[in-house]
């Protein structure tokens with residue numbers, strides 16, 4: 001199903017000039033569901049991570065999967081990082097925080113209940129799992 005990335009806030013701010021990192025299972029899932037080559041929607045950063053591609057729309061860079069109407073075209077199988085966001089794992093403090101790039105960051109519950117799942121996500125991201 002296509003959906004606005006944030007149903008509560010009717011927002012897609014974090015899908016503009018996205019720097020969302022993907023884990024291997026994200027890439028496999030999206031590739032299988034859409035039947036398209038991963039090179040179309042991800043690229044490898046200098047650090048070796050896989051990052052969502054942006055496309056240009058009206059002079060603006062937006063996520064490859066963000067539609068012109070502001071909906072995410074892969075909402076039901078979007079990357080894990082998109083599902084967690086704005087909750088992120090802070091590598092310095094080793095805890096879950098809410099990213100203040102999100103205009104509604106203080107309205108999300110990003111607490112220790114997410115520790116395990118976000119830590120697991122980071123381990124996968126760094127190829128430790």
Ligand code: SF4
Nearest residue numbers: 015063065066072082
């Ligand atoms: S995959 Fe969807 S939710 Fe994630 S950045 Fe792209 S448009 Fe936004």
Ligand code: SF4
Nearest residue numbers: 006011012013014102
């Ligand atoms: S996580 Fe924040 S920035 Fe992203 S769509 Fe939701 S409200 Fe907007």
